[in-house]
Amino acid sequence: MLRTPAGERRLDILEWLKDPAAHFPPQRHGDLVEDGVTAGAVARKLGVRRSVAETHLGLLADIGLLRTRRIGRRTHYRRDEMRIAEVARMFEKGW
Template sequence: MQAADIFKALGSAKRLQILEWLKDPRAHFPPQRDGDLVEDGVCAVFLADKLGVSASTLSEHMRLLVAAGLVTAKPVKQWTFYRRDAEGAARVALMLGEAV
């Protein structure tokens, strides 16, 4: 994880919105048929729909968040589920504190 990756990931209002939703997924998303919202994460389909973007656009947003260490991806059946990585977020906060 490079500082540039982190700044790039945090440089989008849409990605910041995703991170905010993933802090409390039960408050922002309906129950899922497959996977627990907290344990497994939120299905990419729900994220794309709520964000109002295509699956490929969401995939790029999530790729950047995963690369920055802020989100983890988990395959469940044919879907990808994303959840906030609290430990990763803490590492990023520490790294950013040292960078400035």
């Protein structure tokens, strides 16, 4: 999933979410670090429609690399560092 052309975008998203304050402007609702980043902010950064960003974010959340939090009507996404470390260990072992 991460080795396709679309996977490059997903890797970019994961990289940006390591330090969201450095890659995204402040949000009106929710803290970038504590709560995560909205799909709209990711879409603007990628230069795509929000629905495209939501697809990428949804896939990353479905496999557990991102956690979600609802604030108002928006879903915020942030990295799940424990799950990312777990997946990295699986790849190191030759999975």
